[in-house]
Amino acid sequence: MPAESAVLAAERAHLAESRAALRRMREHAESLSADVAGDWVSAQFLESLLEQRVAALADHPGAPLFFGRMDRDDAVGGGDSGAGDLPAVMYVGRRHVHDGDEGRPLVLDWRAPVSRAFYQAGPADPMGWRLRRRFGFSGGELTAFEDEPLRGGAAGPSRILTEEIERPRTGPMRDIVATIQPDQDEIVRADLPRTVCVQGAPGTGKTAVGLHRAAYLLFTHRERLARSGVLIVGPNRAFLGYISAVLPALGEVGVEQATIDDLLGAPTAEEPAEASAVKGEARMADVLRKALWLHVTKPAEGLVVTRGSARYRLADHEVREIAAALRGTTRYGSGRAAFAQRLAHRILVQMEKRGEAPDDRVQEQVARSKPVKHVLDTVWPKVTPEQVLYRLLADPAFLGRAAKGLLDEAEQAAILWPKPARSHRSARWTAADRALLDELRDLVERTASLGHLVVDEAQDLSAMQLRALGRRCGTGSATVLGDLAQGTTAWSARSWREVLAHLGQDGDVTELTLGFRVPGTVLDFAARLLPHIAPALERPRSLRPGAGALEVRRVPDLGAAVVAAAREALARPGSVGLIVPDAAVAAHAAALEAAGLEHAVLGPGPGGGTRLLVVPATLAKGLEYDQVVVAEPAAIAAAEARGLARLYVVLTRAVTSLTVLHRDELPAELNG
Ligand SMILES: Nc1ncnc2c1ncn2[C@@H]1O[C@H](COP(=O)(O)OP(=O)(O)OP(=O)(O)O)[C@@H](O)[C@H]1O
Numbered sequence: 001m002p003a004e005s006a007v008l009a010a011e012r013a014h015l016a017e018s019r020a021a022l023r024r025m026r027e028h029a030e031s032l033s034a035d036v037a038g039d040w041v042s043a044q045f046l047e048s049l050l051e052q053r054v055a056a057l058a059d060h061p062g063a064p065l066f067f068g069r070m071d072r073d074d075a076v077g078g079g080d081s082g083a084g085d086l087p088a089v090m091y092v093g094r095r096h097v098h099d100g101d102e103g104r105p106l107v108l109d110w111r112a113p114v115s116r117a118f119y120q121a122g123p124a125d126p127m128g129w130r131l132r133r134r135f136g137f138s139g140g141e142l143t144a145f146e147d148e149p150l151r152g153g154a155a156g157p158s159r160i161l162t163e164e165i166e167r168p169r170t171g172p173m174r175d176i177v178a179t180i181q182p183d184q185d186e187i188v189r190a191d192l193p194r195t196v197c198v199q200g201a202p203g204t205g206k207t208a209v210g211l212h213r214a215a216y217l218l219f220t221h222r223e224r225l226a227r228s229g230v231l232i233v234g235p236n237r238a239f240l241g242y243i244s245a246v247l248p249a250l251g252e253v254g255v256e257q258a259t260i261d262d263l264l265g266a267p268t269a270e271e272p273a274e275a276s277a278v279k280g281e282a283r284m285a286d287v288l289r290k291a292l293w294l295h296v297t298k299p300a301e302g303l304v305v306t307r308g309s310a311r312y313r314l315a316d317h318e319v320r321e322i323a324a325a326l327r328g329t330t331r332y333g334s335g336r337a338a339f340a341q342r343l344a345h346r347i348l349v350q351m352e353k354r355g356e357a358p359d360d361r362v363q364e365q366v367a368r369s370k371p372v373k374h375v376l377d378t379v380w381p382k383v384t385p386e387q388v389l390y391r392l393l394a395d396p397a398f399l400g401r402a403a404k405g406l407l408d409e410a411e412q413a414a415i416l417w418p419k420p421a422r423s424h425r426s427a428r429w430t431a432a433d434r435a436l437l438d439e440l441r442d443l444v445e446r447t448a449s450l451g452h453l454v455v456d457e458a459q460d461l462s463a464m465q466l467r468a469l470g471r472r473c474g475t476g477s478a479t480v481l482g483d484l485a486q487g488t489t490a491w492s493a494r495s496w497r498e499v500l501a502h503l504g505q506d507g508d509v510t511e512l513t514l515g516f517r518v519p520g521t522v523l524d525f526a527a528r529l530l531p532h533i534a535p536a537l538e539r540p541r542s543l544r545p546g547a548g549a550l551e552v553r554r555v556p557d558l559g560a561a562v563v564a565a566a567r568e569a570l571a572r573p574g575s576v577g578l579i580v581p582d583a584a585v586a587a588h589a590a591a592l593e594a595a596g597l598e599h600a601v602l603g604p605g606p607g608g609g610t611r612l613l614v615v616p617a618t619l620a621k622g623l624e625y626d627q628v629v630v631a632e633p634a635a636i637a638a639a640e641a642r643g644l645a646r647l648y649v650v651l652t653r654a655v656t657s658l659t660v661l662h663r664d665e666l667p668a669e670l671n672g
Pocket of ligand 1: 174175203206517652
């Protein structure tokens with residue numbers, strides 16, 4: 001056995017060789033020119049591809065080129081193990097690195113099929129390998145390694161994994177590519193056509209898994225997905241900012257990220273929860289379909305087209321038959337176009353009967369003629385989604401017709417505007433309205449589908465919002481991530497089967513139960529709320545016991561206690577999140593200011609470099625901080641209808657320690 005230092009020296013040499021090779025690959029990519037393209041458009045396209053390639057080959061100093069190594073088990077060889085085809089040694093890293101001259105692989109991409117063993121091999125199934133080695137890095141330097149024999153008994157928990165999880169958070173979220181766990185890896189490598197839905201307790205790695213699956217799919221189906229696109233949907237801008245560095249660190253620079261508001265349009269109005277709850281239900285899809293098609297009316301008159309001295313007629317019943325045959329069989333917009341064409345075609349048949357020989361151009365002319373347009377505008381008028389929704393929410397009689405048998409009177413009353421705007425142009429739209437408008441848009445004209453959608457915090461989306469997302473992966477697939485216990489909206493999901501049904505995707509639901517973020521003591525404290533918010537869910541487990549991580553204190557002066565706790569937390573390493581009721585943000589920020597503690601208030605923009613962040617409770621979802629201070633749980637719980645679920649989210653943001661400060665009684669549900 002070589003001495004530890006000799007092993008380290010050899011591995012460092014391999015790292016240096018790989019770095020040099022990557023530099024050469026990048027230089028080569030930079031030397032390529034887009035001039036070979038024949039025209040301006042192709043040149044632009046090629047140039048952007050080359051730029052992406054160069055960006056993807058960047059050597060991120062903080063993200064080591066490889067993190068693991070596997071040694072083949074030559075004793076097994078051949079047989080079913082497949083060991084005969086395996087390389088003697090493979091290094092697993094963020095991307096392929098090869099030696100330019102001989103094309104010799106120095107590092108294999110973690111997403112390559114052969115790399116799967118790094119995540120999945122174990123004593124139960126060594127997959128042809130003898131040894132797994134994990135590397136520890138510090139500031140880009142290889143500083144440690146840890147060997148795990150794959151023959152023989154199971155090894156204990158990996159020190160490198162624990163250290164990786166406990167490493168203080170400073171900036172945005174990091175990738176977990178070096179330490180993906182076997183059950184996470186199963187989800188990451190699910191095949192492209194498969195939609196997977198992951199129910200996971202706080203900190204089980206759902207977000208991480210979703211992002212890594214996107215990277216995996218892009219690698220495995222590069223061309224198809226480059227054409228059709230991959231989109232990550234997250235709850236808010238602060239969250240998207242937090243996760244934005246993960247995919248680029250994995251070499252994927254072309255993935256879009258959006259909130260549901262980015263996709264559907266930002267709301268310009270608010271409304272009572274009763275209204276949005278009704279508007280969020282899937283029944284609204286039927287109401288909208290009826291409302292739209294009510295615009296197609298029975299023709300009262302026929303059609304007369306004059307060409308030269310000739311007149312051609314269609315009787316009213318003929319026009320009616322044509323409209324009836326098309327009604328509801330296509331999208332509204334294409335139905336309208338087809339209606340015009342069929343009317344014109346009937347006229348053409350009459351022309352032919354009279355001995356004329358009209359061609360396609362004549363049909364087009366007739367279809368665009370004034371009389372046909374007149375019939376079109378009266379029978380099948382052009383409508384915009386805004387016009388239809390405006391009419392629906394402003395006109396009780398029209399709503400009554402569209403919602404008959406679908407919404408009862410109270411529900412209709414809940415969504416009708418008490419004081420409608422003057423017209424659809426001046427109407428203001430809520431978040432729920434945006435999803436309705438999107439549904440209408442799709443009923444008029446088909447929405448384009450992407451190749452793959454990753455939907456995070458999916459439990460918070462309404463049926464109508466899920467339908468909107470479903471349209472955007474109609475011919476693709478999705479990764480749906482969430483936690484039923486963290487549902488904080490009026491329309492939060494109660495079952496993943498329903499979520500998948502609204503999304504229109506057939507998928508498997510899997511569960512992640514091992515928490516990586518939150519220490520055990522903190523998780524147990526938060527889990528006291530579970531019977532009250534999601535009784536059917538299992539209690540989450542934590543990877544780390546976290547003795548001493550939780551402190552719950554009743555204090556006479558909340559403001560002063562919060563400042564003191566923040567100061568104490570700042571004395572320890574890592575990020576500090578001070579999570580407070582939204583209404584109390586300004587007061588706490590002012591107190592920190594007065595105490596001279598540098599801080600920022602978390603908002604939609606980039607966080608900046610401050611270690612101490614004041615976090616409004618409603619923005620904490622999906623985020624994490626090393627030290628968390630929560631002020632006044634009762635006020636957080638009381639601030640909204642699903643306040644206990646919000647409190648559960650807030651109490652599960654800590655990686656290292658949670659300090660709960662309260663002047664009022666804790667919510668009874670927390671006194672387990
Ligand atoms: N296999 C892993 N190795 C190292 N760290 C991990 C692993 N899995 C998850 N983590 C870390 O655990 C933390 C929580 O992960 P993540 O945010 O993805 O969880 P989540 O399930 O989305 O949580 P929440 O429901 O609270 O939003 C992150 O810091 C993540 O990097």
